[in-house]
Amino acid sequence: MRVRIVLFTSDLRVHDHPPLRAALNAADAVVPLFVRDRGITATGFPAPNREAFLADCLRDLDEGLRERGGRLVVRSGDVVDEVAKVVSETDARAVHLASGVSAYARRREDRLRDVLEGLGCDLVVHDAVVTCVPPGAVTPAGRDHFAVFTPYHRHWSQHGTRAVVRAPQTVTVPDAVGSEDLPAREDVSGVSPALAEGGERAGRARLTAWLRSGIAGYEDGHDDLAGDVTSRLSPDLHFGTVSPVEAVQRARAAGGPGAEAFVRQLAWRDFHHQVLAARPDAAHDNYRSQDDRWRSEQAAAQEIEAWRQGLTGYPIVDAAMRQLRHEGWMHNRGRLLTACFLTKTLYVDWRVGARHFMDLLVDADVANNQLNWQWMAGTGTDSRPNRVLNPVTQAKRYDPDGAYVRRWVPELAELSGAAIHEPWKLTGLDRAAFDYPDPLLDLSDGLARFKRARGLD
Numbered sequence: 001m002r003v004r005i006v007l008f009t010s011d012l013r014v015h016d017h018p019p020l021r022a023a024l025n026a027a028d029a030v031v032p033l034f035v036r037d038r039g040i041t042a043t044g045f046p047a048p049n050r051e052a053f054l055a056d057c058l059r060d061l062d063e064g065l066r067e068r069g070g071r072l073v074v075r076s077g078d079v080v081d082e083v084a085k086v087v088s089e090t091d092a093r094a095v096h097l098a099s100g101v102s103a104y105a106r107r108r109e110d111r112l113r114d115v116l117e118g119l120g121c122d123l124v125v126h127d128a129v130v131t132c133v134p135p136g137a138v139t140p141a142g143r144d145h146f147a148v149f150t151p152y153h154r155h156w157s158q159h160g161t162r163a164v165v166r167a168p169q170t171v172t173v174p175d176a177v178g179s180e181d182l183p184a185r186e187d188v189s190g191v192s193p194a195l196a197e198g199g200e201r202a203g204r205a206r207l208t209a210w211l212r213s214g215i216a217g218y219e220d221g222h223d224d225l226a227g228d229v230t231s232r233l234s235p236d237l238h239f240g241t242v243s244p245v246e247a248v249q250r251a252r253a254a255g256g257p258g259a260e261a262f263v264r265q266l267a268w269r270d271f272h273h274q275v276l277a278a279r280p281d282a283a284h285d286n287y288r289s290q291d292d293r294w295r296s297e298q299a300a301a302q303e304i305e306a307w308r309q310g311l312t313g314y315p316i317v318d319a320a321m322r323q324l325r326h327e328g329w330m331h332n333r334g335r336l337l338t339a340c341f342l343t344k345t346l347y348v349d350w351r352v353g354a355r356h357f358m359d360l361l362v363d364a365d366v367a368n369n370q371l372n373w374q375w376m377a378g379t380g381t382d383s384r385p386n387r388v389l390n391p392v393t394q395a396k397r398y399d400p401d402g403a404y405v406r407r408w409v410p411e412l413a414e415l416s417g418a419a420i421h422e423p424w425k426l427t428g429l430d431r432a433a434f435d436y437p438d439p440l441l442d443l444s445d446g447l448a449r450f451k452r453a454r455g456l457d
Contacts, residue, residue: 060199
């Protein structure tokens, strides 16, 4: 029996899965394998929200494979060791894998290739599984990646996407290959109360529903905090329960300005992946240094904790931080505002904020989380590194009647209209009636400190 292994990583689906399709075309049987990699565990990356969502995804993937006569094989340990064991157990001739962009993913591929070669087994790495366009597929003249989004987007749009691969009808798995029990969400503690359901079925349902009823209003409403007309597909894209290629093609088929705006956001996702692929140290080092002398975590400890808890005294910032804690997700405009407030108003290192987001965001991955944080801190690819978003101005623009703040900062719910964004303007008994902190600092003081630090004053 010809056997091939499909190593699932950030591609937990059966629809539009080129590695699975290629393995099935070349073999009599496949081993759909997921390794709970202790190398990733050691980094602290598997935070509770992502562990719970992952458990949903693995159970749903197993069900999808069983509907086709197969099953998911789950192992724990060093990913290379576990793959090698399955190769030895099945005499598999090849392992199929979606390409990754992080330094860890690159090392994993290199180690797998070396070990498998000694076992007489090939490693077949597939592009355009986690992204629409492979990193490095479009590059500027004389450089290995684009550092500016607009020209990247133009080339990305012209590049096109591969064809969507249909889901298999039948999957045959060798009977003798053993598996651990699947993890369960209920076994994970510390999960956000309103964390979304994970898995391919849930992700495809979200995509279909949004294409049917949400995408038309996306261009005009994607920054409306209370309206929440975003797709909420970022966790599905992170875990690969929804194919970015299929999402782009279905959005383009729907057509219209909303679809164009949505596809542009998927291009941003690919943009960050190609930056990280070319500059893997951007996961922890500044892409472009501004010679910042960030306040130390010790000196800013009280302000950092207030930011984490949603108690800064700026309602729009606090609302977004509370949404993050409750849902394990945050509206994109909220991400911009909270990141700007931490890095430029409080002048705290972006890595402090990125770490907190990694602790709670279900969709946090290295490329998008770290590089979006750098973009807002002005140390990344932003062509205007010193821009500062005023949270009050932004709140009045993107939450004009205060509905978003009222939802997440209920202690201010009785304040009407835009007044909810500036509760510190109340005086006397009116102010005392609300159990809500005063602002950590005046915005003008934060801006002056930032300008001094960057030599802009």
